Amino acid sequence: MATIEARRNAAGRVTSYRVEWYDGGQRKRQTLPTEQAANQWKGLLEAVKHDTMAAQTALLRQVSQSPTFEEVALGHIERLINVREYTIKRYRGYIKNHFDGLRHLPVDQVTEDDLIRWIKGMTKKGCSPKTVANVHGFVHAAMNSAVRRRLRVDNPCNGRLLPKDDATEDKAMFLTMEQVNAIIDHADPWHQPMWRLLIGSGLRLGEATALLATDFQLDAVTPSVRIMKAWQEMEDGWAVGAPKTKKARRTVALAPSTVEAIRERVESAPRGKPVFSISPTTTVYPQHRQWLDAWYAAVKAADLGLEKRPRIHDIRHAHSSLLIAGGMNLFELANRLGHEDISTTTKTYGHLVPDVHFRAAAAVEQALTGIIEA
Known part of the structure; x- marks a missing residue:
């Protein structure tokens, strides 16, 4: 327990107050000019069990x-520009749901130790390494903003603080064409053109559901669809806006079988209305939840005996794997999928490129043995 001793001069007048306490077995002393300051310091020490460093920080x-x-x-x-409203909503969600232990700290007093405790707390409450990394990325950017505004001199987020992602399960499923066909065959006939478009183009759901008839060129020498917009979640609901990235604005070539599967739906679409609606009579948009339900109903009806349930996004993975098997390289695939960075394509699909591993093994063999294959 900390104690306070009044210090007096030769005339007996109190001139200062000395606080004494033990920290790790060592006696510590601090002289303060007023009784109020001494009591404040004593209270801080006792609140942190006489940890001198912690009391100084407090x-x-x-x-x-x-x-x-x-x-x-x-x-x-508020200072962000050219950022999608959905991203803003997600960032506000980070602050609301994941800032415990950080939110009330003065920004100039946040330390690396605070961040380590915060990260451990995120992990303890069940957040995945990916979620922790995403929120940490936002915290890092906000701290950079504080440095630029001269609210602090450094960014405590620098350094290797994040937990490793040791997940052994790959979320992506790579369905075969036979599996995709089985699911589509068990889907409602009205929904089948949508699924045929997705497997034939690799579009994201939000891109496909925003398409108008004028976005299609079905009778061109090379039939195609132009992606210039997508449904996105705003702070106050959903709206059609710009695609996910600049490179997501793209033209996607369509195979004859895809054109045949969607032609009637495209040509009969009401002027100015999305081509693909969840039912012939529905006019309320967006319909993402309904499309998810429709897909999962078809998956259940197909009863493929898969270990986990494929998502709509797995149609995009199936499309990509089919193109890679057909010889498309990752650079071409990245452009077709609208990936901003080819590293995204490589990370997701690099293991599917059939000859990359063979060429690597052959190169190693040549380096080791000096033998060049004829």
């Missing part, structure tokens, strides 16, 4: 004039 935080980290993070969001 004192600095009490006297800091800096805004809280939550205030800085919200300010960072």
